Amino acid sequence: MYRLDDFMAEVERKNAGEPEFIQAVYEVVSSVIDTVNENPLYIRNRILERIVEPDRAISFKVEWEDDSGNIRVNRGYRVQFNNALGPYKGGLRFHSSVTAGTMKFLAFEQTFKNALTTLPMGGGKGGSDFSPKGRSDAEILRFCRSFMTELYKYIGPDTDVPAGDIGVGAREIGYLYGQYKRIAGENTGVLTGKGLGWGGSLVRPEATGYGTMYFAENMLHDAGDDIAGKRIAVSGFGNVAWGAAVKASQLGAKVVTISGPDGYVYDKDGVSTPEKWAYMLQLRASNNDVVKPYAERFGAEFFPGRKPWEVPVDLAFPCAIQNELGLEDARMLIGNGVKAVVETSNMGCTNEASEALRKARIAFVPGKAANAGGVAVSGLEMSQNAMHLHWTAEEVDSRLRSIMKSIHDECIRYGREGDGYIDYVKGANIAGFIKVADAMCQLGY
Secondary structure (H helix, E strand, C coil), rough: CCHHHHHHHHHHHHHCCCCCHHHHHHHHHHHHHHHHCCHHHHHHHCCHHCCCCCCCEEEEEEEEECCCCCCCEEEEEEEEECCCCEEEEEEEEECCCCCCCHHHHHHHHHHHHHHCCCCEEEEEEEEECCCCCCCCCCHHHHHHHHHHHHHHEEEEEEEEEEEEEEEEEHHHHHHHHHHHHHHHHCCCCCCCCCCCHCCCCCCHHHHHHHHHHHHHHHHHHHHHCCCCCCCCEECCCCCHHHHHHHHHHHHHCCCEEEECCCEECCCCCCCCHHHHHHHHHHHCCCCCCCCCCHHHHCEEEEEEEECHHHHHCCEEECCCCCCCCCCCHHHHHHHCCCCCCCCCCCCCHHHHHHHHHHCCEEEEHHHHHHHCHHHHHHHHHHHHHHHCCCEEEEEEEEHHHHHHHHHHHHHHHEEEEECCEEEHHHHHHHHHHHHHHHHHHHHHH
C-alpha cells in the first residue's frame, strides 16, 4: 500500500531542483493513489514507481552560426517518457526558458494527455533554450538544421513523432522536416504540424483552441447550460488563443481578453471578427511578445503589467504558459462569479489555484484534458500520412469534436462525486493513468 507523503518524499529526493516536474507528479499521484492501492496488479508491477520515470532523457549540443559569422551554442532536449501506448508524441519548444526539468514535466503530462485521446500515442517532449525572437529567418534556418541533425538519431515515424509548441510554428517545422528528409532520404510522417502541401493536416493550427472550446461546450451541456452567450477571458495571443477565440465566436460566446508579457487587452466588443483574428496571427508571426498594438488598432483597453483574470467573466481559459494563474488570480475569478476555469496551457494553474477553485466547487479542467485537441489532430495527421490520404477540414473537425466529447465522458466517468460536482482533475488523471498502467502490465514491462 502506498502513502502519498512517503511516495512524494522519494520523488522529491530523486528529482531535486525540478519543481514543475514534482508539481505535475503530485497532481497525478494524489488523484490516482487510491486507484493504485485498490489494484494488486498495479502494486505487484510497481506501476507507480515506473510511471514517474522517463524511459530516457536526451540532451545534446546545438552549434549554429549567426548572421555575423559567430558560432553560437544552445542546448537541445528530447524526453521520451513512456511508449506503452504507441510511439512517443509531443511538441518541440524553442524558448529561452527551456530546461531539462521543463521538458521532463511536459513529457510526463503528455503521456496522460495522449492516453485520453484514445489514439495510439506515447508521451514525449523536447526543445531548446534557443529563442526565435529577434533572430533572422536565415539564423532560424541554420539553427533548425543543426538541431535536427542531432535530434534525427532518436526519432522516427514508429519511434518518436515530434510536433510544434511555443516558438516552433509552421516555418520551424518546415525547416526541421526539410533537414530530416535531407538526412533520411525519405518522406515519412516524422513530424506533425507540417504544411498542407507536404503532409500536413487541415485544422491542425486551430486544433488546441478548437478542442478546448469543444470540451467546455460538453462541460456546460452536462450542467444543463450552454456556451452561447458566455463571456470568456483568454490569456496569450498565439495559435492557441487565436483558435479559442475563433471557435468561441462560432459557438456563440465572446472572448473579451487576450494577453502578452506586456499586459492584457480588454475588448468589450469581443475578439470576434476575421480582421481581429488575422491581426492576432500577424502579431505572432512578427515574433512580437506584446499585445498593446492590438488595443491601439481596434480601440480596445490595454492594462500594462496586469493579468486578464481580474475581468468579470463566465469562463476563463489560461492559454499561455505553465503556472500563469496563481492563487490570488483564482480568488479574483471566484469573487467575480466565474463558472469554470478551463486550463488550456500545460499546467497553466498552480496547485494552489486549482485547489482553491475545486474547494469553491468551481468547475476546473486540467490541461491534459482540455488542450488535448492539438495532439489529437497531430495523431490524425499521423494517420493520414500512414494511409497517404488527405481528409477535408470538415472530416478532421468532426473527428476532433468526437475525441473531445470522449475525453469529457471519461473525465465524468471517474470524476463525478456524490453531490454531482465533477472533479475533472481526478477524472482526467485516473482515466489517463489506467490506460497507460494497463498497457504496461499487459506488455510485461
